[in-house]
Amino acid sequence: DLLxxxxxxxxxxxLRSCFSRRNGTPRQPLLVPAARARLTLRPGLSGDFLEGLGQYSHCWVLYIFHENTDLQRLWQPERDSGVRAKIRRAVPRLDGGKMGVFATRSPHRPCPIGLSVAQVVAVEGRTLVLGGADIVDGSPILDIKPFVPFCDNVHAATAPPWVAAKVRGGCSFVLAACFIAALRRAFTKHATQLGQRSLYCGFEQYRELVEQVLSRDIRSHTQRIK
Structure with missing residues (x-):
């Protein structure tokens, strides 16, 4: 029985990502183009595995939702019924409404595997640099597959109205001078500590990331109604 x-x-x-925790990470890929992530293959996997990937503009990333708070329950067969009971979950775009988990992108799933599309920024030996990824730092990556436009783009695809709602545009705001100054100090400290391991070469790149993240209302339904 394969089940x-x-x-x-x-x-x-x-994966090493600019998003250090779940709160604040975009809910969908490519919404924050300035987001950067770096994947270095584990020891034993040579750079040959990435050869040719740089010829593609984008790739699929399969990973584990390792920060889910209910992972331990998935290892306990006697509590499997509890996992099935969580199929109906609150969906942000439904303003607190419910939907079957397989009709959503919720990270809380019977098999906690994530799928995201990301820009292939660079391939450097055994390291892959990604752009626009909506993946939390420290996520275990299961596989990388190239994005092939002629078969991955489904031009006739449709989705329910609640999915299309609130996708375009973003919040308008102006960063206060004191916030920009504090942000610059934080970036300088961060860049000094990480050196070449930093995902961003300069402050303006980092500021662009912050502005793009803030332009998206990343708050949960509960946070928005408080």
Whole structure:
């Protein structure tokens, strides 16, 4: 019975992302183009695995929702019914309404695997640099697949009205001078500590990231109605 088999899925690497925690991470890929992430393949996987990927503009990233608070329950068969009971979950775009989990992008799933599309910024030996990824720092990456436009673009695809709502545009705002100054100090400290490991070369790149994130209302439904 394959339903009871544990398949040997070992991560190909751990993603280093500009998003250090779930709160504040975009809910969908490519909404924040300035987002940067870096994946270095685990020891034993050479740069040959990434050869040719740089010829593509985008790729698919499969990963584990490792920060889910209910992961331990997924390892306990006797509590499997509890997982099924969580199929109906609150959806941000439904303003607190409910929807089956397989009709949403919720990270809380019977099998906590995420799928995102990201820009291929650079391939540097055993390291892949990604843009626009909506993935939390430290996420175990299961696989990378190239995005192939002629078969991955479904021009006739449709979605329910609540999915299309609030997708375009963003919040208008002006950063206060004191906030910009504090942001610059934080970036300088961060860049000094990380050196070449930093995902951003200069403050303006970092500021662009912050502005793009803030332009999206990343608050949950509960936070928005308070």
């Amino acid at each position: 009871g088999v544990a398949f040997p899925l070992r991560p190909v690497g751990i």
